Structures are given as C-alpha cells and as structure tokens.
Amino acid sequence: MKITRTFIFSIVFLLAGGLLLIAALQRTNEIVPYRMTTLPQHVVPSVAFEAPGVTTSILRFPNEDDSLSFNLEIPTVSYSLIVALLFVGVGTYGLVPLQNERAQRTKTNGLILAGILIIPTVLILAAAGQSTNMISMLGASFRLGTPIIIGAMAGIWCERSGVVNIAIEGMMLTGAAFGFVAYTFVTASIPGQGGLWIGIAVAVASGGLMALLHAWLSVTFKTDQIISGTVINIMALGLTAFMRREVILNADASFETLSEFSIPLLSKIPVLGEVLFTGKPIFFSMFLLVILTHVMLYYTRWGLRTRAVGENPHAADTLGINVQRNRYINVIIGGLIAGLAGAWFSLETAGGFRDGMTSGTGFIALAAMIFGKWTPFGAAAGGLLFGFSQALDTRFQLLNVPIPVQFVQMTPYLVTMIVLAGLVGRATAPKAVGQPYEKE
C-alpha cells in the first residue's frame, strides 16, 4: 500500500482518538444522565448529552454588566468521548482504500475538521474540573497575535513582489530598540505620550532602513535573499544589544507604555466588545493593516503589478513595469510595517527593551504568512492561531495542568503541520519568490 499523507494523518488521529477514548471510557461513571430539573437557570448548556456531571469544564464569559455574563459548562467526559469517537471514525475512514475523488475529499475534510478540533479539545481537557475566563483568554490571543499578524503583513508585502524576507525578525528587533532609544531621548522634553509616538515613528523608520539594506543587497546586488536576510538578523542582534548597553541603560526615563482605550459603543457589545474594541493603538492598527494589505493587493494598480512581479517578473518587464523599483518599494514598505511590529514590544507592551526581546516572533510571523498562503486574511487567521497558543501557555500554567508547558507550546505547530503540510495541499508561494530578476 502506498503511504500517502492521508494515510499518515489517519493513523495519527486513530491513535490519538484511541488514547482519548480509553481515558474517557475509564471515567464513564462520571457521566450523569440528563435530567431537565438539574439544569441550572442561568447556565447555557452547550451540546450537552448529559447534565453537568461530576467533571465539567467551565468556560466563563464575564461582562461588566453581570446580566450579560454567561458560562459554557461542558461535560468533560462526554465531550472527550464524542471527540475521541470522531477522531477514531475519521482515522478509520481515512484508511479505507477508496480511490475515487469524492471519497478523497471526504477524507481530507474529515481530517481537517479533526485537526481544528484539537484546539478547543486541548483547552477543555485542561480546564477539566475547573473554570477559566474565556474573555481574557481570547483577549490575550488577539493581543499576543498582534506582532505576529503585523509581521505577517510585512512578509506579504515583501514576498508578493518576489523577495524572500526572513529578516522580519531583525527588522522588528531594530524597530523595538531604536523606537525605544528615540523615546528615551525625547520623553523629558515632550509632555504626555508624545514621546511614545515619536518612538513609534522612529521604530517604523528604522525597520524601513533595514529593509532598504535588504533590498539593496538582494535586488541590486542579487545576493541570495536568504543570506541577505540572515545578515540583517545577525546584525540587528548585535546592533540593538550595543544600543541597549550604551544608551538605554544610561537613560533616565520613566518607562511607560501607550495607554489603552475603548472604542465607544462598539466596546459595549458582549464578548466582542472587550476582545476586539478595547486595546492599545498598535493593536488597533493591526486590523487596519490587514484590511489595507488586502485592498492594496487585490484592488489597486500597485497590487496587481506587485503580484505580477512576484509571479512572473519577466512578463511584467515586457509590459514596461520596472521590476526592481517595484521590489524596492514593496520591501521597504514591508520593513516599515515590521518596524511597527517591533514598537509593539518595547513601546506598547513592555515599556523597555531587552536583548532579543522579539524572541523569534518574526519567524512565527513567516509561518503565519505561509499558513495563510500569502493572503492577508489567511495570514491573520494564522497569526491568531499562534497568538491563541501563546495565550494557552499562560492559561495552562494558571490551571496547573500536569503537562510540561513545552508540550503545550507545540500544539499550534502541530495544528499547522496537519492543516498546512498535510492536507490543504501544497502552499503556493509566489512563483518568482527568492529569485533575483535577471534581464537575460
């Protein structure tokens, strides 16, 4: 029998489902049959086949106005049983040797569904017998997803024009450091939060400068784009550590961060209001950037040209489009955006700068971009997934789950592997990405 991706993933789910099934079956005594009278008044039961049993996972959705608060009580054992059976079913069906196209599609969709279900399942299992605040959980996902999503937008601008950008990390770090340096210089003479805004401007500009270097090396001198990106990442590490030691450590500034605000009215919507419409400026700019990137890419002249240059630069050239200029501009815009993502670390979140404080976020942003197949909304979804998983880490520690936190941190990457490498099909990068353009 031929070993296909479907085959491998089916086995994985079969095993996972089997294990979960055994674990759940051992605790069937905890299932209490459903009786109408046991239903608590103010509780919204989810897909409950049973009344809240001995072990439930309570997902809380609190609200300022208490009448709008609600809880989801999920009977842990029943939920596990259902999911386990689904995993086993999907896995088994995946192994049935059916060759026709419809069966293949059903198999694939089943495996994708199972893959997505991993996320809530992990959360629900972790919260077994306890309760956890979902609003703060979701809020943290979006907040932690912010630099990832903004970084992914930087990657899209760059790579859609055909220039690989693994230097997002370096550009972010540069932005974080230089933005903060600028802030320490001006904060004494500028009242209020003005200094922070100047810091942001400098962060954005410094990301752009790093991108200019990247463009210069990879577009003008046709250096291998991976090497050029690596150079920038290493350089950024050294340069920012130097800045910290020489400038930041000596600075005498009150380290504050951008202040949070709520959008009137919208922030009053239950659940969504607190998650989406309360936050800090860079957080809000993320939404704007995703929409702008999408509109730019698909509805403007510049976007059409950028996509053409990234796919077939020679064709663009024969139509009189200046390939090099297009790539320069896109790479620099990408750098400016990456600089903004850097400012998120030092000026919006930490109120300070540590060496290597971006800790790989730039690379995760690249993963999110690939996850989204180089589309803005797809990449945003990917960024959110990664943000969610980071939020999950903290949550696991709060819930005292007896699983080493490193394993939990693997969840998003596991999901990415399953969804991306395995089933959705090959991620299709812009055709010309990574190739310097040579006019024969």
Add this chain to the structure above:
Amino acid sequence: MSEAPVVLEVRGLTKRFPGVLANDHIDLKLHQGEVLGLLGENGAGKSTLMNMIYGLYSPDEGEILVNGKPVNIKNPNDAIALGIGMVHQHFQLVPVLTVTENIMLGTESVRGPFLDRHKARQRILQISQQYGLDVDPDALVQDLPVGVQQRVEIIKALYRHANILILDEPSAVLTPQETQGLFQVMRTLIDQGVSIIFISHKLKEVLHICDNIAVLRLGKVVGSADPKTATQESLASMMVGREVLLRVEKSPATPGEPVLAVQNLTVQDDRNLIAVNNLTFDVHAGEILGIAGVQGNGQTELVEAITSLRPVVGGKIIVAGKDVTNFTPRKVTETGVSHVPEDRQKHGMVSSFSIRDNMRLQTYYKKPFAKGIVANDKAINQASEQWVAEYDVRTPSIFVSMGSLSGGNQQKAVVAREFTRASKLLIVAQPTRGVDVGSIEFIHKQIVKMRDAGTGVLLVSTELDEILSLSDRIAVMYAGEIIAIIPAADADRERIGLLMAGVREGAVQHE
C-alpha cells in the same frame, strides 16, 4: 514589390554579446498590412533582432525607423507607445491572474485608487469581437489551453493599440487546427491594417502565410524570398547554408518480434487523475511506432511509465519478454531501454556537468567506464570524443558544460548517449523540439538507422510532419486513450489531425 508605405525599417542594426556578433548590420523593411516572414535557425539572431525592436536590448549600431522617422527605443514602454506589440515565444503571462488582469497589467484603467476591471473587460470584449479572438475575460490564465493563451497575448498587444505585431514562433506550441485558427486571426488583423512580423522555422507555414520572407543566418540577412516562387528546399538551404534533405529516406520496415508490449496500462498524472487509460499496444523490433497527439493527452505519462519514472496503477509493461512493470528506472534501463526524454534540460542531462560526464550518466558504474570503484577516465574520454564526433555535437571540447551548448547540440549529445547504448527498445519523445533544421535532418536519419539495425522505436511527437515522415505505424492518443492505430501508408495530415482533435472514426469504416 509592395506599394504600401513602410511602417518599420531597420538599418544596419548591430548587436554584440561577449564573444558573439548576434546581429551584423541587419536591414529589413516591413510594409503596411503585410506579413513578413523571418526565417532562421536557432541562434541565427532572430530573437535578438526582435528584442531590440521591442526595446529589451539596445543596439550597438544602426537605427530603427517607425513610419519613416528614426526612433530611439529604450524600453518596452517606448515600443508600446510607437504601436509595436510582441507575442513572445514563451508567453509572458501571469498564470494565477485572470485574462483581464493580464491584459490590463501595465496600462491599468483605474477609478480613483482602485482598478476598474469593468472598463478593461469591456474593451477586451470589444477587441475580441472586432478581431474574432474569442476569449473569456474572467478565466484564470492557468486554466486556458495554449492556443487561447496565445490569443490573450495577441489581445494584450492590440489593447495597447499595436499596429505592428511581432509573433515569435507562434505556431511552435499549437496543434495543426490551432495553427489554422491562428492564420485566420492573422488574416483578420491584416485586413484591419495591422502589419505582422512572423518568426518561424517551419518552412511550410512561412510559405503559406507570408507576403515576404527574409532569411537570417549567423546574425546576417542572407537573402529574401518571394513565397510565390520559393520552395521549402530553397528556403532550407538558404537557412542552413547547404543543401538539406527535408524528406526522410527510408526503406519499408521489416518488423520482427515485439520488443515492447503494453497491456491495459493505467497511469495517473501529478494530480492523481487518470492520464493513461487502459492502454494496449506493442512495438516490434525493426519498426517505428509513432504516437501522435496534442500535448497533454497522456503521452508524457505513458513514456514515464514505460521508463519507470512514474508508478503504474494498473496493467503490465513487457520489454523483450520480461515484465518490467514498476521496476526501478535503472533496472528498466538495463533491460535494454534507451530514452530520449521530451524535456532534455530536466530529464535528459545535468546541465552543470561536462559533456563527458553526461555521456556516462547511466553507465558510470559499469565496465569500461568503471574500474572497480574508480572511474576509468581514459575510457570515458575516448568514448566521449568518439561519440561527439560521430553524432556531430558541435562543441569546443568534451569538458565544457552541457548547459553552454545550443539546444540542437544538447539534443545531439543526448541522442549520442542513448543511441550508442546497446538497446532493444528506443523511446524518443519530441526528439526535435527546439532543434534547428540541420540537426533535425541528422536526428531523423539516426532514428531510421536504429530501426534498420533492428531496434524497436517508440516515437512520441506533437509535430505531425515528424510523425508522418518517420513512422511505420501511427497511433493517435487522445485523452489518455489510443483512439486509432493506422499504418503510415494509410495516414494523411487531415485524417490524423481530426483524430488528434478527438474525432473518432466511424465504426462503419472498420466493421
């Protein structure tokens, strides 16, 4: 001869590349409303000349005149502004974009900051109506057959108000029927006042469609011809510089035992769709079985399955009495199968290796090329020298990289390697694609020689003329099936052309 005004003229145009004089003082005139055929072998300088006219290269000497006025064309934008449009040999389209997006690219209509797709679409529909170029503006280019992609390219030029159109080897990728369609379009364009430069090395087509012919050789215009009086032979000898035999001379075949038997073969393509469907045929020793068909009807997958480069899903492949289904490629090779692949750059050679190293790709581990675990350099060099001479591979030495040779010489080197290996079955796929007339003649002769020596030959080609002139029997493939096998004596262009388009012959005829 023409009274019409001259719309494009080049005078003394010269272009040098390091070590090569690509264009040497070229003079040409294109009159309003005529088709000027530009003939020449690969490397004769046709593309260089056109790239200068289109602004992709700048000339070292000489001048270009458009409508009698000298112009300076620095980039394609200048050419476009002067009304020059070019359809490149390799289409310059972005496959993931729609037809409309491809056509408007570079001269987008906008409304405010946004693209105005609707307006562009209207113009495309209007052009497509005016010139009879049928195309769906909303389709993705990657989903279109090549013939339609070419139409998109032509519309792209007309969209930019081109009245001088350069067509660079437009028929190279088309079926006979599609080529007829192209000629129809060209006539419509001429009627509406467009002038066309038609680049080709297909003599028949040039004679058929052109009003005037110029022949290039080694960067010079070596002559012009009037299609009314010129013959294929006279043009060919002008192109190559010596007499060329266009017809393949061969005696009737004397078929022996079957060397290849394909039984109920089923193969999938890269997307796991059935590409070869339940195919059965055989090839006998000492005959050439030609497989005709439009590109993409399963020929590639068939050849890859026989050579074990692609797994067989169902059925059997028997070479010289031995079942080789799903063997490893090396074992198939050792059974006695030689293979000249259709994409020589990808599957026939390692372009960064020297010619010498390419010559021993399949036999490096065997005597005489290996002595124990070390290579026998002397034997390798000797054999390579001999083969290069025998197969007329024009190269400064056997140590230069394969990639530096011209397409025709690369192909001759691959042919040399495959034909000199003792084999019972020879599979040649598109043996003369992108190869010049002189080399075509040579390769064809060698194929016939192999047949006469008793090898069974499976010839896969999309060039109808090649199939007709070489084959002893012709099988036509359509949608993964062989829809007819007919003796070459009963075949003619018309009949094969219809079969290639999938028109099955009435059952009445056979029963």
